[in-house]
Amino acid sequence: MSAPLYLGLDVGTQGVKALVYDPAAGKVIARGASPLDLLPVGRPGAAEQNPEDWLTGMGAAIQQALATPGLAAARIRAMAVSGQQHGFVALDGKGEVIRPAKLWCDTETAPEAAELGAIWGRPLPAGFTASKILWLKRHEAANFHALRHVLLPHDYCNYHLTGEMVAECGDASGTGLFRSEERGYDLDSAATIDPELPGMLPRLIAADCWVGEVRAEVAAELGLPAGVRVAPGSGDNMMSAIGAGAIDEGVLVVSLGTSGTLFGRSDTPVVDPQALIAPFCDALGGWLPLLCTMNCTTVVEEVRTAFDLDHATATAAATQLRPGCDGLLFLPYLAGERAPDWPYARGVIHGIEGGGLRPERLYRAALEGASFALKGGSVRLSELGFKVRELRVVGGGARNPLWRQILADLFAVPLSFPVEAESAALGAALQAMALDQGGSMREALRKTPPELEAVQILPDPMGVAAYAEAFERFQELAGKLFGSAVETSN
Numbered sequence: 001m002s003a004p005l006y007l008g009l010d011v012g013t014q015g016v017k018a019l020v021y022d023p024a025a026g027k028v029i030a031r032g033a034s035p036l037d038l039l040p041v042g043r044p045g046a047a048e049q050n051p052e053d054w055l056t057g058m059g060a061a062i063q064q065a066l067a068t069p070g071l072a073a074a075r076i077r078a079m080a081v082s083g084q085q086h087g088f089v090a091l092d093g094k095g096e097v098i099r100p101a102k103l104w105c106d107t108e109t110a111p112e113a114a115e116l117g118a119i120w121g122r123p124l125p126a127g128f129t130a131s132k133i134l135w136l137k138r139h140e141a142a143n144f145h146a147l148r149h150v151l152l153p154h155d156y157c158n159y160h161l162t163g164e165m166v167a168e169c170g171d172a173s174g175t176g177l178f179r180s181e182e183r184g185y186d187l188d189s190a191a192t193i194d195p196e197l198p199g200m201l202p203r204l205i206a207a208d209c210w211v212g213e214v215r216a217e218v219a220a221e222l223g224l225p226a227g228v229r230v231a232p233g234s235g236d237n238m239m240s241a242i243g244a245g246a247i248d249e250g251v252l253v254v255s256l257g258t259s260g261t262l263f264g265r266s267d268t269p270v271v272d273p274q275a276l277i278a279p280f281c282d283a284l285g286g287w288l289p290l291l292c293t294m295n296c297t298t299v300v301e302e303v304r305t306a307f308d309l310d311h312a313t314a315t316a317a318a319t320q321l322r323p324g325c326d327g328l329l330f331l332p333y334l335a336g337e338r339a340p341d342w343p344y345a346r347g348v349i350h351g352i353e354g355g356g357l358r359p360e361r362l363y364r365a366a367l368e369g370a371s372f373a374l375k376g377g378s379v380r381l382s383e384l385g386f387k388v389r390e391l392r393v394v395g396g397g398a399r400n401p402l403w404r405q406i407l408a409d410l411f412a413v414p415l416s417f418p419v420e421a422e423s424a425a426l427g428a429a430l431q432a433m434a435l436d437q438g439g440s441m442r443e444a445l446r447k448t449p450p451e452l453e454a455v456q457i458l459p460d461p462m463g464v465a466a467y468a469e470a471f472e473r474f475q476e477l478a479g480k481l482f483g484s485a486v487e488t489s490n
Contacts, residue, residue, distance in 0.1 A: 002072065004436065005029070007065070007079035007228075008429030009058060010236060010422060011157055012036070013049075013103060013258060016057035017422045018065045020076065021429035023448055028420060028429075030071050032064025039100055045108035045336075045343075048100040051089050051156050058157060059222055066223050073223055078436045079214070080231035080428035081161070082239035083154025085174045088132035091149035091156075095165070098143050101153065102132040105259070105294065107336050109135040110343040116176070120189055123275035126336075126343045127294075130176030134193050150200045154233050162212035162230050167202040169281035170234035170288065177201065180279040180287065181269040205232055207285045208441060231432040234283035236424040237261050237290055240394060241282060243427030244418050245450045247442050250389040252378070254407060255423075256397025260296030260370060262377040263288050266386065276339050276380045283431060284441055289386060291339050291377025293370070297397045299332040299347070300366045307359040315402045317360035318367070323409060323466035325361055327351040330369035331478055339377065345482040367403050368410075368467075372474040375410050392416050392452075394423040409463030410471065419451040426450060 003024040010017040013036065020030040034057035039048045066073045086104035091097060102109070104127045113131035117124040124131060129152065137144040151159060152171050159165050173180045177190045177197075187198040205211065211230040219226055233239065237255070241263060244253045252264040263280075270289035271279045282288035304314060333345035349365070378388065391413050397403050398417055408415045420426045434444035 002075050004077035005075045006429040006433040006436070007062070007076050008082070008425040008427065008432065009061065009079065009157070010082040010239065010425035010428065011054050011058065011153055012084050012236060012424070013038070013105065016054065016061045017425045018058070018061035019422060019425045019429060020065055020068070020071065021426065021433065023433055026448065027451070028426065030065040030068035031422070032061040034060035034064070043108060045106065045110065047103045047106040049103060050100050051097050051153070054153065054157060055160050062222050062224070074225045076224060076228055078229045078231060078432035080239075080432040081154045081157045081233040082236045082424040082428045083152065083157060083171065083233065085152070085171060085235035085237065086127050086129050087153040088129050088136070089151040089153060089156040090136065090143065090147050091151060092146045093148040095149065095159070098146050099140065102135070105335065106132065107343045112138065116193070119192055123341055124176050125338045125341055127338050128174060128176035130189070130193065133197065137194060148200060149202065150197070151202060152235075154235065155202055158211050158230060158233060161214050161218055163215055164212045165202045166205045166211055168205055168207060168232040168234055168283065170207075170238035170283040172204065173281040174235060174278065180281055181271065183281060207232060207283055208435060210435065229432075229436070231435045232283070233428055233431065237263055238280070238283035238288055239424040239427035239431065241265060241288060241427065242284070242430050242445065243420065243423030243425070243450060244392045244394050245452070246392060247284060247445050250387055251392060252381070252388045252390070253392050253394060254374060256296055256393065256395035256403065258296065258298055260293040260374050261290060262374050263290035264381075264386065264388070270381075270384050270386060272380065272384060274380070275341065277377060277384065278339070283427075289381060289384070291374065291380070293373045294335045294338050295332040295347075295373070296370045297395070299330070299334060299370050300363065300397070302334060303359070303362045303366045309359060309363070311400065314360060314363040315400055318364035319402050321361060321364050323406070323463045324470040325365045325368065328356060328361055328365045329470070329474055329477060330362070330365035331474070331481070332366065332369040332373055333482070337373070337482075340483060342482045348477075348481065350477055364402070367400070367406055368470065369474070371403070371406050371410050372471050375471055376475065378411055388413055390414055390416060392418060394418055394421070404457045405460065405463065406467075408457045408459045410467040412459045412464045414459070415457040417453040419453055423450070
């Protein structure tokens with residue numbers, strides 16, 4: 001019998017990625033992709049997509065991967081889905097989509113988030129799912145009246161694949177309707193939004209339970225064999241932790257994408273009274289304390305497009321500048337910020353002097369500003385007892401050599417880089433593999449660690465000193481402009 005293969009999907013904001021992992025070869029042997037766009041909603045802060053577009057993208061990405069020469073689709077035994085977190089998929093009693101999904105980056109619901117946070121006595125970031133449900137009740141009464149099921153994006157994809165409406169603790173812990181320490185829903189909080197809401201939340205399953213099998217008609221459409229099982233999957237950050245090999249404490253992952261994230265496995269819950277660090281669960285039965293910033297590669301791209309640069313040229317020029325840009329600070333809050341909870345903050349360039357608006361200087365300041373925002377999460381994790389021995393960098397920005405050195409100097413720890421750039425899709429495939437093999441999922445994953453680049457990036461002492469000072473100035477300025485600065489200690 002041929003060795004089994006495993007399919008991993010990542011349904012993100014910008015597109016759907018699919019890959020096929022071969023455990024016998026220890027590598028990805030096929031991949032596919034399909035782009036996605038936001039809907040032209042036109043309302044300030046709104047960010048929405050049609051869930052049907054995710055399904056179309058899944059089909060296109062899977063079929064592209066399966067068309068790889070020499071790939072025998074009959075060998076695919078199991079699969080899992082990684083999905084963008086915090087989205088709100090509203091379904092009616094027939095399981096049909098009522099309206100477009102509001103996404104993680106939607107800040108239109110900031111007033112509802114602030115109201116719920118005040119009622120509950122705990123901060124609720126504007127991007128979390130709960131505020132979107134209250135927004136629907138307030139602004140679209142007819143749609144709310146039809147609401148019977150509340151799903152997250154990856155839950156909806158699992159529902160399409162299997163016909164089962166279930167959730168798992170990792171993604172569910174980002175709804176605002178969850179008690180991470182207890183690994184269960186906060187039904188009392190849900191009821192404050194509407195008495196019927198607790199009954200609309202999907203049944204929770206454990207990390208080591210199958211969702212079900214791909215429905216026969218869906219398998220036929222996708223070109224999959226009969227009987228492919230679907231693992232629980234999770235949010236993209238939970239899956240990225242698996243794909244980057246961060247399944248034990250001490251390894252911290254930085255993801256440089258549209259948003260910036262910083263997270264790592266914890267064997268015990270990590271609850272932050274300041275609410276800077278989200279108390280998420282992971283996809284393996286543990287916890288995943290996480291910082292998410294709203295602005296990361298988009299800040300760098302803003303500078304690049306403003307001056308009609310290409311990244312290679314801009315990076316080469318910016319590398320000639322000293323760490324800290326001689327005092328120029330770029331507060332990167334182009335789309336507001338979630339951690340800290342500053343939805344109405346905006347970007348600031350501070351410290352400009354005559355002749356200082358050179359493209360390469362702004363480019364480096366943008367790289368540094370996005371990195372400083374992530375560093376605040378590392379400091380807070382340290383204060384909460386999370387010890388970091390290694391940083392693994394993933395996402396589109398991880399390929400930039402200057403950004404690599406900035407992060408090594410700023411965090412003052414060695415940097416490693418997974419070879420597979422699509423860490424969330426790889427994590428989904430690895431989760432399916434580990435569950436299929438039986439026994440301890442973490443033990444199975446330790447036996448098949450993701451491949452890392454041969455070269456580590458080490459901190460430069462001069463850069464470490466320069467960024468320690470620049471980071472303190474960044475924190476002080478951001479706090480004065482937009483709220484109370486996050487208290488830090490080095």
